[in-house]
Amino acid sequence: MADERPDPDRDHGFLHGGGEMGARIRAFPWSGTALGDVPDWSPSWRTVVRLMLTTNHPVFLFLGPELVCLYNDAYARSLGPEKHPGMLGGRGRDWWPEIWDIIGPQIQYVMDGKGSTWHENALVPIDRHGRRDEVYWTYSYSPIDDATAANGIGGVLVLCTETTEQVLAERRVRAAELRWRQLFQQAPGFVCLLEGPRHVFRFANPGYHALIGAGDEILGKPVAEVLPWAVRQGFVDLLDGVLATGEPHIALDAEVELPDHLGGGIRRLDFVYQPIRDERGRIYGIFVIGSDVTSRHLAQEALQRRTEQLHLACDAADLGIHVYDPATGAIDWDARMHALWGLAPDAPVDYAGFVDAIEAADRPVMEAALARALDPAGDGHFAAEFRVRSQADGRLRWVQFTGKASFRDGVAERVVGTARDITEARLADVRRHEFLATLGHELRNPLAPIATSLYLIRHGSPEDAVVRQAHEVIDRQLRQMVRLLEDLLDVVRVTNGRIELRRERLRLDAVLQSALETAAPYVERGDHPLQLSAPATPLFVDADGVRLAQVFANLLINACKYSDRGSRIELVSEAGDGVVRVRVRDQGVGIPAEMQARVFEMFSQAEPSLHRAQGGLGIGLALARGLVEMHGGSIAVHSAGRGHGSEFVVTLPRAADPGAVAAAAAGSARCGATFAGWKILVVDDNVDAADSLAELLQVEGAVVETAHDGDTAITRAEAMRPDALLLDIGLPGRNGFEVAGELRRRAWAASLRIVALSGWGQEGDRRRSREAGVDVHLVKPVDYPELVRALLPPCRSGFSRDAVAGNRPGIGTASRLKPLLRGS
Template sequence: MLDQATRQQEIDTMPKPETGSTAGHGHVPMRPGDASDELLYRTLVQEIEDCAIFMLGLDGRIRTWNAGAQKIKGYTADDIIGEHFSRFYTPDALARGWPDYELEQALATGRFEDEGWRVRKDGTLFWANVVINLLRDPSGKPMGFAKLTRDLTVRRQEEERLRQSEERFRLLIEAVKDYAIFMLDPDGNVASWNSGAVEIKGYRPEEIIGRHFSVFYGPEDVAAGKPRRELELAVRFGRVEDEGWRVRKDGSLFWANVVISAMHDSSGRLRGFAKVTRDMSARRRIDELERSSQHVSEFLATLAHELRNPLAPLRNAVGVMQLEPALTPTLASCRDMIDRQTAQLARLVDDLLDMGRITTGKIELRVAPVDMKDVVMHSIEAVRPLADQRGQVIEVRSPQERLVVEGDLARLVQVLQNLLNNASKFSPAGSRIVIEVEGEARAVLLRVTDQGRGIAADALERVFTLFAQEDRLLDPTHNGLGIGLTLCRSLVELHGGAILAASEGRGKGSTFTVRLPLARQHACRRDTDRLPGEQPAPGGALRVLVIDDNRDSADSLAMLIGLKGHEARVAYDGAHGLAIAREFLPDLVLVDLAMPDFDGFFVLRELRAQPAFHSATTAAMTGFGQEQDRERSLSAGFDVHLVKPVDIALLDELLASVSERRAASGTARPLP
């Protein structure tokens, strides 16, 4: 609070309001009153704290200073009286000559009003509403200015938050392509139209806005009054949901899920309807296929289960015959034939059962550390009789170190055994089958290569389809159900892996490659593989500063940059970002344009004003990607304009470009 002597001095210097006169444009006359009324008025102005009210001379120097001015701007009367009012303006405003312009306008028109950033005594900024009125003496001659300043920082922050919320909502609605989201007026006419509506219904905005939404309904629904009835239900209950056929612009039908919500203003008056439509045609077809597939799977499971019943006594009978020493060579040959065919039938039934379990989601893996050498050994043991019978050689190529995966040993053996069985069955007698095991950084590769019939290029993917048999027409003697490779793929994918088929064509053999993730504690580290948080090669890391008031966006982008081997810092507002920049000295600054308080353009100007940041690359980030938005960013001084969400490929290109720029300039600094 000002001391009494200072307050009285300022009151005495204030111009006395003229009584009963209207002379001078911009002058506010007072009713006639005694001296005590005048003193009361001046004291009232002096004691106001929520508004800075002070006088300027025609030269712009401060002549009075009230309590509100001290509270808002931080200066005492002794600090500021006699100083030029331009010290309240930012460097950017001073460079534009804005204080002089304000006084010129007030002098010319009698009054000037503005909003913008102003500077307190401690250097902090606040958003101000400023009104400057010209003061005249009784003869009408200009004698100075009355200046009123209000701190509207809180209001601006709220407005900015609301603007950003509306912008994010608009961008969200516009970006959605899987849903038609649009508004109807109270009469049911289309009032807005998003990109999803264009995608789903086929109309461009200019073709549909203003037309009644009943155009999306079939003639029968329109004749039955369905569109009108849905709006009535939405008004009555607030919301209505429906599924049914709808009509696109080209006349085709699609199965739609439709939600209509009534929109009311604060007084309860109906303002229109929000309408969300999803194209459920594919989902409907998938549901029908899934139901059909479920029935097939249940049938297969039942069939396989029933086939197991007669197999048990057959296998038992073969076992008894194998114990009988007095069998003639003919009967022994028949016994061995029955044994082989029964084993083949048992394997087919097992595959059928497993396929039924997988398709119905009933198969469970018994996961434990599995050495791939054990998988190879057990699989070869199982397939050896078939290979020996055909005079085939199985060659194993495997590294010395242990390659361990987390999986079900029995199921992995089943996968490799199926691949070996196929290789043996479709390869000529006396041929060679090669098993290769190879370790990668975080995976193990298992390849089975044969010298058999090969696979046509257009069938490399089809061989994994259930019941598909590429060779059935060429050679009906190769029996089977077409389940084996489908089962292999399903089991491999249950282990988090993948399987691929390769062949140079008919008669040139085939290679099946299984990729499985290594167990974490056994993963092979390579020099080129760097885990998150590890430092890259010396001199390769960039200093990157991310400034964005959306914390999730800032944190996730910084995390991504960190995983790419760079040092990233985060700031959630412009002021904090500038403070970090002064300490961190970044090579690259990624700045969100729409931030409260200091927006991205202000941050850029502050950075460019300091020589330490002249070599830094600056990139603007925004949800706006029109050409004029890019031009505005680049003309303001940004090096790059990035549209949110930032494309990973563009980010990689930007990081590489900054690295090259830094290397060329020799400005690399060691990381802290």
């Protein structure tokens, strides 16, 4: 049976290894060259190629009668891009035209079977890196024996070493010997030459003369005679050691005490004692070179003091200092950084340990910030806040990380910065948020009965004109309070990322119509001519209609507040390249140039509110920017300055036309007898709120009962079996969530419509309502039409929810603008 063991030569084993060139040789299409396929190569070629790939010495091969070029990594380092890697597999004559007149005859000598050649420090200039370099080589040309080839020679083996630096160095040494005295005379430091075991001065430059306070009279004299103080300080012992060992002595920042006649005091010197050898290698003297670094030493001491001050400042500010090497992952921390991670002050830290302690949900935040800092296209700044779990006690801390990356040749070398524990600040933010939410709740509760009572007055028949006027004033101020409160809470929600947009495909003109309805009282009160412009073709956006209308309403109201009575306001909508733009222009007070960069900041106003009767909290534009950016858009302001009006431009992504737009709701239907035959239970611990809402629902035909705590609510609901439950959340005893959950467990309540009426309106409150079985969560104060829409789910009855939506104060004025908004 034939031997089936693999043949390493047939498997090209001789081509294994060899680094870059080994890989290139293995991948090269040799069948297209004069050498033919690799399996057909002769044993001598295989041997010499194997030798080339396994040595670190520069080796070049000319193979076959065409002298095909092969070489290894060591040789490639002496080539430029003109030859490497393109020369591989090419003919020698084609790739070495600049020196073929030199090496061609030498190669032919070997190929003719005349033997080897040897060339030492020979000038063989080659083209590399865009120029012809004067290159010196020590090399040999040796035959590659091959019995099947002409003259028995299958190629030429080139063993070479580039000696350019050696040759040039020898030239430099010879040249230096001619001019060293002149150069040393001009040296900025001190230089001297000492000979023999007594260290006799043979040369000293002006710098050395200045150092020791003596001139040329020292030449020919030993150091011990010229500088007895140097003997006492051990410098002669150092010279003796250099002569004895032949090893140079290098001193950095050495302390030298000068004698009184040289001014006294301590000087700091950097110097080298370098042994000098003759042509037989014997040490015959010492070359001394150095410089006075006293000023540098003093600067370093000053730097050290500043560094200590920096550490003290970091300690006072509770800042930890970190240094990170992106290339190695090495991390250098001070004691405070170790403490933040719950580590001992001397515990080693690497990148993996740093990341492991970061809360998993926050790691992407840190990694994204670090990636931005390490990006050479950026500014190198690193800033992130994330949670870290202490390895000592398991405590979770919020840490604020800052830093700056330094770069060399486009690669980040290190990141240096600080970190501090901001846990308390974060907790303060949470407490502040909770305070504002509570504030909103406490302010909403008294507004609810006022709003309900006003609706009753509005639909009565008051005969007293003073009462009607008082109603108008109260109604207007109530809406102003509600708007300011909503804006304030919305800013908090946007800032904390607690607003969730409910996006849908909307016509832009419908959104603007809603904004006009809200702003209509301000337009009418200021007697502002309103100029509208819109394209004939409807524009669509994917947006939360309520929030987007809030943006445009704020811009329109601002335009009214900061414009003189009777001045024109323009509302323009237009299409751009993949976007829609809405422009709100006014002829008002304008915005100074220095203010335009800050106009969207919180509590920022272009003109102090004392100068304007309608001045607000300065949060409307901050809220508008936040909501627009949540929609993926942007908002900008343009103004020629004070007294020249302003233009606000909102840009949003444009959505495709869905092809079917629902007809606008028509009319403003009256809500009388809406709930005829309904049984409704109203639950609120505010007796006035419960009773006034009950009266309103009774006017609408409902049978209504009230309860003022959770337990009573459950008892009366069980007895009454109502169709709908209007439920406050903050109740004595069982809260509204518990009441809703308890009732949902009862079979008769499966169809019960539960609407929460609460001053608590955060997303967490809404989520708890859903979990408890509440159908709709409304935030006080609630307009009656909004309450009707909540109680009447789609297709519940023939009652038009769209009609109720249209029954809002001020809609008559805004309705006149609908045709213009549609572009007709």
